[in-house]
Each structure stands twice: as structure tokens, then as C-alpha cells.
Amino acid sequence: MEKSLLRYIWRHTRRQQLFILAIVAASMVPYFLAFDLPKQIINGPIQGGGFESEGATQAYMDFTVTLPWLGTIFQFDGIPLDRLETLGALSGVFLLLVIINGLFKYYINTYKGRLGERLLRRIRYQLVDRILRFPPSYLKKVHAAEVSSMVKDEVEPFGGFTGDAFVQPAMLGGQAIAALFFIMVQNFWLGMIAATMVAIQVGIIPKMRHRLIELGRQRQVTARHFAGKVSEIVEGISTIHAFDTSNYERADVSHRLGHIYKIRYDLYQWKFLVKFVNNFLSQLTPFLFYSIGGYLTLRGNLDVGQLIAVINAYKDLPGPLKELIDWDQARQDVQVKYEQVLEEFEAPMMIPPAVHTLAAKSEDKSFSPLAAVNVTIEDQSGARVAEGVSVRFERGETVAIIDNAGSGAEALAEAFGRVAWPVAGKITLQDTDLLDLPESVSGRAISYSGADSYFFHGTLKDNLLYGLKHAPTSTVTYSGRDATQRRWEMHEARMAGNADFDIHAEWLDRSTTSVRNGQKDDLKNSLLAALDAVQLTSDIMDLALHSTFDPEVHTELAARIVDMRHALRSTLSVKGLSHLVVFFEPDRYNIEASVGENLLFGTMRQGAGNENSLLDSDYFYDVLRSAALLEPLFDMGAAIAENLVDIFGSLPEDHPFFQQMITLSADEIDVYEQLLQRFSERPEGVRPNRDELRAMLRLSFNYVELRYRFGLLTPELSEKIVKARDLLHDKLPAHLAGLIERYDPHRYIALASLRENILFGKLSHRIADAGEQIRAVASGVMHEKDLYASFLGVGLEFDIGAGGRRLTLVQRQKLNVARSLIRRSDFYVFNRALPGLDRRVQNEIVKNVVDFLKEQDHDPAIIWVLSNTSLARLFKRVVVFDRGSIADDGTFETLEQESGIFKTLVA
Amino acid sequence: MLLKEEVQLLRRIPYFAKVDPCRLKLLAFASSRVSYDADQELFHQGDAGDCAYVLLDGSADILMESPEGEVKIGEVKGDCIVGEVCLLCDGVRTATVRTTTPVEALKICKDAFSKVLIDPGVTREVTRAFAEQLHRTTSELDRTRVGQRQLVN
Known part of the structure; x- marks a missing residue:
């Protein structure tokens, strides 16, 4: 990418910039015509210039086309119009010009807007493309939220600037030069004064603004770090709560905000200081005109008319000049932002674009062997975790790799998965360096699952099948409106230098599933088998049953x-x-359900307050009243309250039964006790108020005779409740109807x-x-x-949430292995993929996975870095790493007999 | 059977005879009613015990495993409690209880029981009853031993 934003914009929008410049120039013609017209209207028809005599006419629209040397080639004498007609005609022209000017303005603005948006799209796409091509070690250092804030927010102003990048200076510069030239024509020396002042302004102000730009840069960086911090708090919230460090985080956030505030306040101070100086300088010039010009006039060296003409001409200079300086400010501002962003996105050793070329057709070809040739791998600190490792794996092998000391095995597996790049030596697949192979080959021939898996926001299925989405395998044929839409999408994507792959096409490559019989249900079978192998099926069934x-x-x-x-x-x-x-049953009381459930006879939409909106609605009470249930249910509630007070009244407040047995707290029991007391003291016939009614109904609704055994539900009452169901549902008001389903x-x-x-x-x-x-x-x-x-x-279809966080850790690890198993590959590399599982389950799953893959017809190799070394017996070959290099390599049986290290590891 | 009646029934059981009726009501409320068909196991010898059963209706056999197979060592009927030892201490079931007729029972869980027992008055009454039961069992055992010795002699 170019070092300068202006150059970048010029390179990608050169043609459009020239075009819009031409349009702007063309728009000047009607613009200035519209300036001149009011004068003509006033002087001509209104004040009567040219219409001095009765019935006088003026030629309207007379013009002559004259060319140099050729003389007049065309002449139009115009249409003779009288005074009123001329007024009408000229006003009409004025209106026309207003419309033309408006349309020009509209067109220019939309054009510039589109130009900017396209450039913004291009730059964002390029940045994300760069993220996709960063070397893996580089991405470990950057903060995800900061990168996303750069791509999203920090490039935003580039779009706005693009439209004005060249048009603005051309226009304003032209205007300023014209104004200056006009002053010069009036009086050379006064013109020189104005020019000098302009030079000072143009020289000083941008210098002063350097500080502004520096502050702007600081603001950008601190804001970016702040965004990173906020996302860190969200991601680490459980750690914060667990260790009671929320106030430490508050202090940190407050400190950062204070720093940002200070920078922003500084920025304001400088901004307005610069503004002040700028305004002062532009007002200084008229001061000089008045004083020096006035002096010269008094001395008689300058005549009054000239001075006034100069002062008038000067009016047109500060406007464009100020805007020009503002433009320059904006330019420097975006330039700094651009450099900032670019700095973060310039990584050494980017993955060449060729490695990522879209390869739609999977070559039905097998690759073997997978080998490490003298490989040395460094960790983030630069320490060598693997050194001089040479090893070779053929298809069909089952290999366990275990670490005695160090983490050489892990590093080697990462190198196989392209997660770590060797600093010396190379990983080869069929004798080609893995890093030179397109990912469309290596990413399909090798399925890698590490311990730190990532899941994308979406359904379980999306994530399981993620490993099959390499390229669109079909093209969608659109028709009608969709076709127009798709054409537009492709056109715009190309205009902004984006990829125009169709996201709506079928991306699932059904020919590369692990179970392959050439049948339609290969994908389904692979999926079910993979889920079975990692013992995830029952979990998914549970998810289904609860969804x-x-x-x-x-x-x-x-x-x-x-x-x-x-x-x-x-x-x-x-x-x-x-x-x-x-x-x-619609016509029978369900004795295992509560009174409320029996009355409602339906499901209520899950959500806070939904139950209350029913209990608080007048409609509900009307139904109870007309079903003659209000009083019996109230009495029932009172009887329950009596029983509960009797049972729980004497228990201490913190007795665990309050949580376990009933959904009431000790305080609420007290409230009920008081209510009962109040009822008993009340004379006969006094009706309970709404709150009392509600309190008692709440108890009776939760009452299940079989559980409470208070003997309060009579056959008559249950019959009435069943009958009230129709009454309740028949005229359910709209706001409740959406909440309840019968x-x-x-x-x-x-x-x-x-x-x-x-x-x-x-x-x-x-x-x-x-x-x-x-x-x-x-x-x-x-x-x-x-x-x-x-x-x-x-x-x-279960939505697994951001990063798969709605699944448990164990489920995520199983899912991670399962999504490799669905793919057809020559090499399956599992890098301590199941650390969170207990030994027995690990043993079963590793065995299942090996068995499943061996059953398939493509004879793959399985390379498993084990955290649980005793599982090595499930593999034919075992490679033992010790301090970053291979200590032993052989069959399980030979190593068991001969290798000292291995024996101690497995024992 | 209503809660009230269950309380009456609990009072007829020696362990609970002297416990405050209010507490018994709480215990009954905290316990759940369970139904069994004939020939179903309430619990099995060797399982970890976590609750006692008060038979409200029906009857069950108490069986013990021996080298010759299961041996019936007793029978429980309405108003009886089985498996109560586990309410006070941890341990495994010493026998299997299997129903002979359909059974209706009140299942008193250790958890609920211990929470009702938080009250010291209740604890005293129950432990006293347990001690009396223990006393009876020991003297029975002693008599058996004497009988066995006489048989041997």
C-alpha cells in the first residue's frame, strides 16, 4: 500500500477524480450565470432599463457565435419581448438556473459520496485481507479489539476525505488565486501586501497545526488501546469477579479515560488558539489596507475608488483561503491516521496472495509423506522449543507424539497445522515446502485440531461443517430482481477491489467428507459418525429436546x-x-400440574414479567369473576397461607427450606401472616383489595394438590377451573395473546x-x-x-454464541475434534486436543477417532500429540520428544522394551 | 392421604412420637410421596442410603443376601419406617427392601431430615428414640448370642 493517502486515493480513483473535476468546472457556468441574472432582472424589466418607450421590446436570447480568424459564423437575433414578457422570461431562466445548480450540486455530492464509500470499502477490505495474510506469530502480538477498531472506526474519515481530496484544493485554490489576481489588478502594492499576508497564513498555520496532528495521533492510539481494554474486560469478566479485581479495573479505566480527556482538552485549546491566530491574520490584512491604503490616499498617491475596489475584492479571499487551510488540516489529519493504521498492518513475511487463491475443484489426489526436515521452531520469546527435528510420516500410519520435557511435540504439530512457522528447516508435504503450497492443498490434505480452538458465532452445524467451506461449489442462478441485485453487488465489489465470490452460493464441498460412498447422505453420515466418535451425540440430543x-x-x-x-x-x-x-387434556384437570397451569392450559412465552402482565391485567380478573373462581381461589390462597405460616412460621429466616420447598422468603411468610391477621379482624363482607387478592391468588396458582397435600382442591373446583379455560382463551386481548399459546x-x-x-x-x-x-x-x-x-x-441448529461460549469447555473440545473428523484428509493432526476430559473419556474418544478414521477408504495418517501419555498404546508408532528434539521413535512394543524415557513416561 | 393424616401417622412412629407436631408437619411437607408396584425395590443392599421410607399402605419384605441366596429377615407394613439408620449416619444399605403389594410411602430424605433437625429440641427427642431402639436391639442381640452359645454347648 502507498505511503501517502493522497497517492493511494489518486491511484485508485484517478479517472473519477478527473471526471468530477470536469463536472465541477462545468457547474461553474450556470453558477455564475445565476449570479448575474438578478442584476439584469432589476435593471431591465423592473427598473425599466431598455424599456423607456411605450411598447418597446428587447431581443431575448440573441447571441452570436464568433470564432477567431473565421469571424461570425452564426447569429441569432433573438425573440422580441415587451417589458412584462421579459420579466417572465428572465424569471423563468432564473428558476431554471436554480434547478440546474441544485441538480449539479446533488450530482456532485452523490458522486463524491460514492467515491468516498468505495474507497472506504476498498481500504477496509484490504486491511482484512492483510489480517488473513499475516504470519501467525504476528497475530499473537496484536489485540483483536484494537485491530477491529482500526478497521472499523479509524479508517472511517478516509471515505469522507476522498471526495474532496482533489476537487476541493483545485476549486478553492482557483478561487483564491482569482481573488488575489483581482486585487493585484486593482493595485499592485496593496496586492503584494495581501499576497504576503496569505503567504504568512499559509506558512504559519499548518506549522501550528503540527502539534494538533500530534495530539490527534495520540488521541487515536489511546482510544484504540481503550477499545482493547473494554473488550478485555468483557472477555475476562469471570476472572475479574473470581479475584475481586473489579475496582482495579475501574482504576485502570478511569486512568485511561483521564489520559484521553487530557489529550482531548489539549486538542481543544490548541484548536481554538490556531483558530484565533488564523482569524487574526485574515483580519490583519484589511487593517493594513485601511491604514496604509488610507495613508496613501491622504497623501494623494492612491485614489479613493481604487482603495474601495481593493477592499471589495479582498472580501472574496479569506473564505476560500480558510477552507483551503481547513482542507490541508483534514489532509494531514487523515494522512497521520493512515500512517498509523498502515504501520499496524505492515507485517514482515506476509503470506503471499497466491497461497490463498480460490481453488474451487478439490483435486482428488493424495499427498504423502508429511515430513519435517531439520526443523527449528521458536516460541514468542525467541526460545527454541524444537531444534533440528527431522521426521517423516507416511499415509496409513497412526502416530502418538509425546513430550518428556519441553514442548517440542506441540510445536511440531503446530508447524504441521501452519500455526507456527519454522525459523529454520522446513515442513514438506510430498517434498514441497508447506509454506509454498497453496492453502487449498495443505488446508485440505491436513486437518489440524489444536487445544485452543475457535468457534464462529452461529449454529453448531455451521461450525461443524466449517472445515468444508473452501470455495463455492455451485453457482446460483438468479432471476428478476435478485439478478439485478447480484449484478450490482458484483459490479460494486469489483469497483472497490473486493472479491466478488457469492456468499449465497453453496460453499459446502460435499465431495470431501470423510465418509464417502458417492451417496447423497455422505455428509449426514460423516457428521453423525463424527459426533458419535467424540461422544457428543447425547449432548446434542439434550440441546434439541430443550430447544x-x-x-x-x-x-x-x-x-x-x-x-x-x-x-x-x-x-x-x-x-x-x-x-x-x-x-x-382439554376437558380434564391435570392433577400433576398447578392450579395456574390448569387454568392457563398453555405455555407462556419465556421472559421476565410476562407472567405479571397476565396477573395484572383486568381481563384476567374479569374472567375469574365470571367463572365464579375469584372467591374460591382467594379462599384457597388464604388456606394455603395458613398452612404455610403454620409450617414455616417458626423457622429461622435463613433456613434452607425457604429456597428448597417454596418460592417464598421468610419475610413473605411474615407478610402472609399479617394479611391473615388482618382478614380475621375484618368484619364480614368487606372485600379484599386488589393487592390482597393478588397475593392470595399467587399462592393458589402455584398449588399442586399432590405435592402440598393440604386437601384444598375439591372436584367441583377443578371442574370450574377446566371450564374457565375456554373463557380465558376466547377473548384474550391482543397484548396477552402473543404471550400465551394454548x-x-x-x-x-x-x-x-x-x-x-x-x-x-x-x-x-x-x-x-x-x-x-x-x-x-x-x-x-x-x-x-x-x-x-x-x-x-x-x-x-443450536446457537453456540460468540466464540462458542454457550457450550461447555468439554463440548467445545469435542466439537473441535469432530469438525476435523468430518473432513477427508490425508493427515489428521491432533495437538493435545482433548485436555479438559478425564482419562477414561479421553481413552474412549481417542480410540473411537482412530477406529473411525481407519474404517474409511482413504487410509489417512493420524498424528496425535498426547497429553495423556498412557494412551500411546492405541497407536502403532510412537515418537518421544525430549527437550525439543526427538529422543525415541519406533513402534509401541519396541519402545516399551527398549526406551528408558518411554517406560517412565507410560508407566 | 392428606398432610394432616401423614402427620398423625408419623406420630405413631416411635422416633417421632415426642417431636413437636409442627415440626412433623414440616418434615411431612418436605418429604415426598412415592408409589410402588408390587415386586419393586425400595432400595438394594449395598447401595448408598440417602432416605428412609414410611409405609403408608401396602407391605414389603426385608431381604438379606447370604451365600444361599436372598433370605427374608423381616417384613414391613403400614405405619412402619425402613432405612431410617441412614438418616443419622452415612453408610450403605444393610438389606434390600422389596414390595410384596403395591406400596404408598412417604420418602424422607436425609437432607430434609437433617434440616428439620436443626432445632435442638427435635434432635433430642429423635436421638432418645434411636437410643431406646438401639437398647432394644442390643439386648435382643445379647439374648440371641446366649441362645447360640447354649445351642453350641
Whole structure:
């Protein structure tokens, strides 16, 4: 990239800049015509110039085209118009000129805006492209939030500047020179004075602004660091809470903000000082005109008319001059920003663009061997973690690499994964240096999974299949509006030097999955097998069961789940297990559910305050009243309160039962006790107020007879509650209708989870192992109905959050291995990929992975750097590293007998 | 069966006979009701114990494993408590309890029990009852030993 922003802009927008300059020049013509016209209108038709006699006419639009040497070649005598007609015609021309000027201005501004936006797009793209091409060691030093703040915020002003980069100085410079020239014409010496003052202004002000620019640079750097700090706080929030360092962070932030404040305040002081000096200098010139010019006039060396003409002419100079100086200020400002940004983005040893060339077609070719030739690797501090390592791996091998002392094995694996670059020697794949190979070859022939995996914000599935998205494998054919849109996108991308790959094309390369039988379901099979191998399937099933989906989108699945609901029910009844679940029936009270759930008979949208909005609505009370439930439920609440006060009243405030047994605190029990007291003292017939009503209803809604066993739910009452369901749902007001979805045995309930939709009832809590029994039956029904894959599909749609943080650490590590397993590669390199798992699970997963990959037909090599050395027995060959070099290399059996180091490691 | 009735029933059990009814109500409330079919295990010999069962209805056999297979060493019916030892100390089940008829029981968990026991008055009453039970068991054991010795002689 160019060192100077102006040069950069010129290089990429040269043609457009010249074009817009021409347009600007052309726009000057109507602009000056519009200046002259008012004078003509006033002097001519209004004041009557040229219309002195009655019925006099003036020729309108007469013109003559005259060329030098050739003389007049065309003459138009004009249309004779009288005074009123001329007024109309001239006013019309004025209006026309106003419109033309406005259109010019509009066009120029949009053009400049577009120019700027394109350049901004280009520069941002180039910066991100550079990030993608940074050598790995360089990226370890930079702060992600700072880089993103540079790409996003710091380049922003470049766009605004681009449009004015050349047009502004050309225009303003022209105007200033014209004004100066005009003064010179009036009087040479006064003109010289003005010119000198201009020279001083142009010389001094930018110098003074150097300090401003320096401050601006500091401001930029501190703001960038501040952005980095804020993101650090967000990312490290758990550490901050764990160690009680929040106030240390507050102090740090406050200190940084203070520093930024100081810089910004300094900036203001200087800015306005410079402004003052600038204004002073431009006002000094008229002072000199008045004093010196006046003196000369008094002495008789200058006549009054000339002096006034000079002073008048001077009016046009400061405006453009000031703007010109402002432009220069802006230029220096963006130039400094540009240099700043460029500095961070100029890394030594960038990955050459050729390495990243898009290669759509995966060559169906195998690469082997993978070798290290005399490789030396340094860590960030420059210490040599691996030295002179030479080793060679062929396809089909299973190799465990273990470290005795040091971290040579890890470093070597990183070099295989292109995560670390050797400082000496080279890694070769089929005798070509890995770093010279395009990533489209190395990134497909080698699947690398390290311990520090990263996941992108999106669904589980997106992340699992991430390793298959090398290039668009199909082109989308657009039609109609979409086609226009796509053409526009491609055109704009090219205009800004961006890549025009279609993100909406199919990027999944289905031909490079690990399970490959040439069938359509290769991808699905690879995915399921990979998940099984890393033991992630049951986790995903759980995610699925707890998730909700939109039945409008997945109509078929919703219908099949409702079908499964009925099948589960009949299976349970066939097996004589119907008592395990109390199903939701529209016309029956569900004894395992609370009074509130029975009344609502539906699911409420998850969210704070949703329940309250129902409990607080007048509608709800009206329904209860008309169903004759208000009083019985109030009485029920009061009876519950009595019981609870009786049971919990004497317990100490911090007794754990308050959390465990009921959702009330000791204070609330006290409140209920007082309420009961108040009721008992109250004369008959006094109605409870709304708050009292609400307090008691709250208790009765949570009441489950089977659990509380207070004997408060009579058959009559439950019948009434069932009848009130219709009443409640029939005229639900709009603001509540969106919050509640009524249960319907024949419909999928969108607000309820998959699990709730399948079960569609409450587990009997009296039967000790009801949950396990149901799970076993439901799993059978699921397989019978062929819903297993569909459910996993729902689970795979789980949004894993930023960086995969909604998954547990163990799940992330498993996912990281699984996404390698889905890919078809010649070499699978696992670099301490499962450190968070316990030994037994590690053992199982490593075995599963090796077995799975060996089952496939492409005979890959598996290279696994083990953190748990005892797992080495699962591999045929073992390489032992000791202090950065290879100490032993051989089959497990030979090493077990011969190698001293190995024996101590594995024992 | 309602909470009130459960409290009445608990009071008939020697350990809880002298405990304040209010506390018993709390204990009953904190415990859960469970149902079993005939021929289901309440718990198995050797498992870690974490709760006791008060049989409200139905009956169950107490079985012990011996080299010759399971041997029935006793029976529990309504108003009886089984597995109560684990409420006061950690340990494994010394026998298996299997239902012979459908059983309705109150499951008292150790956790809930110990939280009700926070009250010193309750603790005293319960430990006294346990001590009396222990006293009875020991004297029974002594008598058995004497009987065995006589048999040997």
C-alpha cells in the first residue's frame, strides 16, 4: 500500500477524480450565470432599463457565435419581448438556473459520496485481507479489539476525505488565486501586501497545526488501546469477579479515560488558539489596507475608488483561503491516521496472495509423506522449543507424539497445522515446502485440531461443517430482481477491489467428507459418525429436546412430532405404563400440574414479567369473576397461607427450606401472616383489595394438590377451573395473546420445548423412576418413527454464541475434534486436543477417532500429540520428544522394551 | 392421604412420637410421596442410603443376601419406617427392601431430615428414640448370642 493517502486515493480513483473535476468546472457556468441574472432582472424589466418607450421590446436570447480568424459564423437575433414578457422570461431562466445548480450540486455530492464509500470499502477490505495474510506469530502480538477498531472506526474519515481530496484544493485554490489576481489588478502594492499576508497564513498555520496532528495521533492510539481494554474486560469478566479485581479495573479505566480527556482538552485549546491566530491574520490584512491604503490616499498617491475596489475584492479571499487551510488540516489529519493504521498492518513475511487463491475443484489426489526436515521452531520469546527435528510420516500410519520435557511435540504439530512457522528447516508435504503450497492443498490434505480452538458465532452445524467451506461449489442462478441485485453487488465489489465470490452460493464441498460412498447422505453420515466418535451425540440430543423451533418453518417436523406424541401415548398404554404421565387434556384437570397451569392450559412465552402482565391485567380478573373462581381461589390462597405460616412460621429466616420447598422468603411468610391477621379482624363482607387478592391468588396458582397435600382442591373446583379455560382463551386481548399459546393435543406448541411437545403432559412425581422409564420408551418410539436424525438436526441448529461460549469447555473440545473428523484428509493432526476430559473419556474418544478414521477408504495418517501419555498404546508408532528434539521413535512394543524415557513416561 | 393424616401417622412412629407436631408437619411437607408396584425395590443392599421410607399402605419384605441366596429377615407394613439408620449416619444399605403389594410411602430424605433437625429440641427427642431402639436391639442381640452359645454347648 502507498505511503501517502493522497497517492493511494489518486491511484485508485484517478479517472473519477478527473471526471468530477470536469463536472465541477462545468457547474461553474450556470453558477455564475445565476449570479448575474438578478442584476439584469432589476435593471431591465423592473427598473425599466431598455424599456423607456411605450411598447418597446428587447431581443431575448440573441447571441452570436464568433470564432477567431473565421469571424461570425452564426447569429441569432433573438425573440422580441415587451417589458412584462421579459420579466417572465428572465424569471423563468432564473428558476431554471436554480434547478440546474441544485441538480449539479446533488450530482456532485452523490458522486463524491460514492467515491468516498468505495474507497472506504476498498481500504477496509484490504486491511482484512492483510489480517488473513499475516504470519501467525504476528497475530499473537496484536489485540483483536484494537485491530477491529482500526478497521472499523479509524479508517472511517478516509471515505469522507476522498471526495474532496482533489476537487476541493483545485476549486478553492482557483478561487483564491482569482481573488488575489483581482486585487493585484486593482493595485499592485496593496496586492503584494495581501499576497504576503496569505503567504504568512499559509506558512504559519499548518506549522501550528503540527502539534494538533500530534495530539490527534495520540488521541487515536489511546482510544484504540481503550477499545482493547473494554473488550478485555468483557472477555475476562469471570476472572475479574473470581479475584475481586473489579475496582482495579475501574482504576485502570478511569486512568485511561483521564489520559484521553487530557489529550482531548489539549486538542481543544490548541484548536481554538490556531483558530484565533488564523482569524487574526485574515483580519490583519484589511487593517493594513485601511491604514496604509488610507495613508496613501491622504497623501494623494492612491485614489479613493481604487482603495474601495481593493477592499471589495479582498472580501472574496479569506473564505476560500480558510477552507483551503481547513482542507490541508483534514489532509494531514487523515494522512497521520493512515500512517498509523498502515504501520499496524505492515507485517514482515506476509503470506503471499497466491497461497490463498480460490481453488474451487478439490483435486482428488493424495499427498504423502508429511515430513519435517531439520526443523527449528521458536516460541514468542525467541526460545527454541524444537531444534533440528527431522521426521517423516507416511499415509496409513497412526502416530502418538509425546513430550518428556519441553514442548517440542506441540510445536511440531503446530508447524504441521501452519500455526507456527519454522525459523529454520522446513515442513514438506510430498517434498514441497508447506509454506509454498497453496492453502487449498495443505488446508485440505491436513486437518489440524489444536487445544485452543475457535468457534464462529452461529449454529453448531455451521461450525461443524466449517472445515468444508473452501470455495463455492455451485453457482446460483438468479432471476428478476435478485439478478439485478447480484449484478450490482458484483459490479460494486469489483469497483472497490473486493472479491466478488457469492456468499449465497453453496460453499459446502460435499465431495470431501470423510465418509464417502458417492451417496447423497455422505455428509449426514460423516457428521453423525463424527459426533458419535467424540461422544457428543447425547449432548446434542439434550440441546434439541430443550430447544424450541418455529412450526411454521418446519411444518413437516412439527406434524411428525405431534404424531410421535400420540404414538408415545399409545405405546405407554400398551405397555401398561400410562400412569407415568398425566397428559394434558382439554376437558380434564391435570392433577400433576398447578392450579395456574390448569387454568392457563398453555405455555407462556419465556421472559421476565410476562407472567405479571397476565396477573395484572383486568381481563384476567374479569374472567375469574365470571367463572365464579375469584372467591374460591382467594379462599384457597388464604388456606394455603395458613398452612404455610403454620409450617414455616417458626423457622429461622435463613433456613434452607425457604429456597428448597417454596418460592417464598421468610419475610413473605411474615407478610402472609399479617394479611391473615388482618382478614380475621375484618368484619364480614368487606372485600379484599386488589393487592390482597393478588397475593392470595399467587399462592393458589402455584398449588399442586399432590405435592402440598393440604386437601384444598375439591372436584367441583377443578371442574370450574377446566371450564374457565375456554373463557380465558376466547377473548384474550391482543397484548396477552402473543404471550400465551394454548395446549392442543393435535397441534405443535411453538412456545414449548421439543420435550414438552413430545410428552405433552406431566410426569407423575410419585413414581420414583418415571423419568427414566419414559425416556426409554420415548427413545424407542423416536427410532420407530425415524425421528432420530431430525431431532439431532434440531439440536444442530443450536446457537453456540460468540466464540462458542454457550457450550461447555468439554463440548467445545469435542466439537473441535469432530469438525476435523468430518473432513477427508490425508493427515489428521491432533495437538493435545482433548485436555479438559478425564482419562477414561479421553481413552474412549481417542480410540473411537482412530477406529473411525481407519474404517474409511482413504487410509489417512493420524498424528496425535498426547497429553495423556498412557494412551500411546492405541497407536502403532510412537515418537518421544525430549527437550525439543526427538529422543525415541519406533513402534509401541519396541519402545516399551527398549526406551528408558518411554517406560517412565507410560508407566 | 392428606398432610394432616401423614402427620398423625408419623406420630405413631416411635422416633417421632415426642417431636413437636409442627415440626412433623414440616418434615411431612418436605418429604415426598412415592408409589410402588408390587415386586419393586425400595432400595438394594449395598447401595448408598440417602432416605428412609414410611409405609403408608401396602407391605414389603426385608431381604438379606447370604451365600444361599436372598433370605427374608423381616417384613414391613403400614405405619412402619425402613432405612431410617441412614438418616443419622452415612453408610450403605444393610438389606434390600422389596414390595410384596403395591406400596404408598412417604420418602424422607436425609437432607430434609437433617434440616428439620436443626432445632435442638427435635434432635433430642429423635436421638432418645434411636437410643431406646438401639437398647432394644442390643439386648435382643445379647439374648440371641446366649441362645447360640447354649445351642453350641
